[in-house]
Structures are given as C-alpha cells and as structure tokens.
Amino acid sequence: MSKAVTDILEQPIKPSPDAFANAIGDELVLLQVKHGIYFGLDPIGTRIWAGLSDGRSPHVICAEVAAEYAVPIETVEADARKFLEELKANEIIVVE
C-alpha cells in the first residue's frame, strides 16, 4: 500500500501551464491567467521559482538557497513549504 505524500517538498511539483511570469529587476510577478490572481515574488521566491522552472526538486532548491544565503536549512524549508502551499492552492504550481 502506497503512503500519501503530504509534504509539498516531497511532491513532484512544476509551474502550472496557466502561470505566466515577468521579471522586474531581480523580482518576479506571477499571474494565474485563468483566475486572474497575481503574486509578487521577492528575490528568494524568484530563486525558488527559477529552480522549479528548471525542473529541480524543492529539496534541492532549498539546499541551494540555504547555502547561498547562509540560513539554516530547516528555516528555508519551513518558509518554502508555506510559499509552495500558497502557490499550489492558487494553481500557480501543480503536482506532476
């Protein structure tokens, strides 16, 4: 019997085909075109989005961000969970 994966960091997520993005400086604006919902991403959110767009897993992206910003991995993962759950709830990202 397979166990449901509830941790979003463990799920194979990718940007939704309905998520459109445009950069402003080092930040990013996301739009869910079918719901008309906007998101403004700060540089770390932008970094996570770029990783997802390149097909990397959330765990790998969190490790990269933790190393780059010298932040404990637990902190990055906790923030990333909240961020990704919000994107998922708004269909900005989807589970493959």
Add this chain to the structure above:
Amino acid sequence: MTQPTAYNLLDYGWMLDSRMRTDPYVEALRRVVRSGDVVFDIGAGPGIFAILACRLGAKYAVAIETDDSVQLARDFALAEGCSDRIEIFQGMSTRFDPVEKADVIVADVRGSLPLFEHGIASLIDARTRLLKPGGILIPRKDRLWLALIESKKAYRKFERPWLKNRYGLNLAAGVRFVVNEFQPHRFRPSNFLGEPAVLREIDYLTVSGPNMEMPFELKTTRTGTVHGLAIWFDTDLYDGIGYSAAPGQKRGVYGQGFFPLKIATDVREGELVKGEIIARLGTQGYTWSWRTQFPEQGPGGKEFRQSTAFATTFSPGVIAGRSSGHVPRVSERIEVDRFCLERIDGTKTLSAIAGELQCRFPGHFSDENQAFDHVCALVGRYERAL
C-alpha cells in the same frame, strides 16, 4: 451593463459612416422590426439604431448608453419626427428596468474584438432579462478567427527602439513589457503563414460568461517567420446578414488584433503551432493572455507565455497591494475621501461639502476650488456608474 467607454462622438460618427458595419445592421433591422415592436438599442452611442427602429415602425425604442452622446438622440429624434417614440436611458443596461420587455434588442458593444469591456456580460443580461420570449437579439453570433502572422512591419514597434535605436542606447529591458501588448493592425492575407482557423464561436443566445479559454492548433503552409498571432471577428447579425473584419476585407472600422510573439520564430512548411488564448474580464476590462508553443522546435520545443497583464511596468509592491492578504494602511488621502463620502446625506450641496473639506484638511487643498474639484470628481465616480 455597458460601462463608460473610450468612444467619443467622432468615433460614433466614424462607425456610423462605415458601410461595412452599418449597412448590415440596417438590413438586419429592416428584416426584423415590425410595426408596434418595442426595440432596445444597447451601447447606442447617439441612438442611431433606435431612431432607425422607429422609422421602421417600432412602437417605441430605447437608446441605452452610458456616454453623454446618447443625449443627442433627442435632437435626432426631433429631426426625424419620432421624438414621442424615443426614450433614453443613460446608464448601464444592467440597471435598466423596463416597463415591458423588448421584441428586438440591437447592440454593438464590441471594440476591435467582441471581447471588450463588459459587452458580453451586457448581452447575457439583455438576453435573459430584457428580451421577450421569442424576441430577436442582434447580433446573433460572432466568430473569433486566428492566424499565424508574418509581418516585419507589425513587429517593428516591438523591436524599435528597444532592441535597435539610432542613439546606441541599451533599452532591451523594455522589450519584456512591450511584447505583452496587443495592438490593432491591418493585415493582408499575404501575411498569413497558414490557413486561419475559428478560435471561438460566441453564440449570444447561449454564451454563459464573459471569460474565454480558447485552445488552438495551427499548421503552417509555408516556410517563414512567425511574428505573432492575429485575431479578428466576423458576425452573423441575423439570418446570415453580417460582416467580417478579416484581412483583405473592405476597409472598415475594424482591423485585426495583433498579439506579438516574445521572440519572432522561424518555421518550416507544415509545422505545428499550438497554444491557448485566455481572455479574462476584470474591473479594468479584459486581460488577454496567450501561450504559444512550437513543439517541433528542438528537444522539448519552444514556448512563449505572454499577457497584457505584463504590459505595465508595475512593481511587486503594486502586486502585493492587490493580494487578498494585503492590509491597507490609513492615509490622508483615504481620510479625505472618507470625510467627503460621510457628508453626502442627500441634503448638502457639493459646495457645502467642499467648504467643510477644505476646513478639515487645509494642508491638503490650497483653496476651496481645489476641494470642490476633488468632491466633484469623487461624487462623479459614483454618479457615472449609474
């Protein structure tokens, strides 16, 4: 629900003078209006179709329009000898509460495309609330068409001055905004890179909402460069009477909408191009988004996602201000408007409110005239929306 539009009287005159548009409307009215009919003209401008309906024998006609130009319908009706059979309703058609429903509703609430402001929503409301059972709605159907376009001329404004300019400036940062703008253009069939296809048929007797998700698949019929997509419409006003805004048709008021590609893309004959056009109505009108895929371009293909939402260089801070979790802060501008609105009680004049406003916020308004202008503009926002 015709909202205030960007049209002025000159525009209405120009549209009326376009035989390509007006002749079919007149012919459709001739065919359907019977003696004693009640006719509503929605998005009437200065009320020409309402006056024509009276001339064709209507018991009376109502010109429904938010713009002030509708007041001219009284003068036209007087000149035409039908002033006793013309009514004017200046406001949104969704606020119009008729004493009897219409036998015929005639409407032109399009812009360059039928998906324009609240036009579709207005027609849905008109069909369900304002039309007698068995009544006739003009137009009956619109069809949106789509074609792949090769046109260096149309694409030029998306490249210059951003990528090329005579001053040697690096303006490349502007490209990612301008390529999210769709522009009117007039193409020729020679600009097509493949056969046009129907993107969506909008049947006004059945359409259920203003938002449209329109997937497409097109094949190129020759080698060339795709600079973008063109969208236009044709219409069936009544029983085959209509007109088309297709490239190569008689010159009229409509052109085509040009949706540029982020990067002009070379294609070969027989290549598949697919994607989706999404039109979503918001408070400021339609947001158009277009996803264009070239699945045969290298491993994994090539895809562009563009949206008119990105045509503005807004900051993430502005976006944050539109999110559901945003907590607006109290500012003096908010306090000024709150103070004004609280003073509107059905007895106070604009001048009296302006006087109180200037006393309360002397630093915000240099004199009472400035306060008066502010009150007028604020009140006008609500009165115009009637």
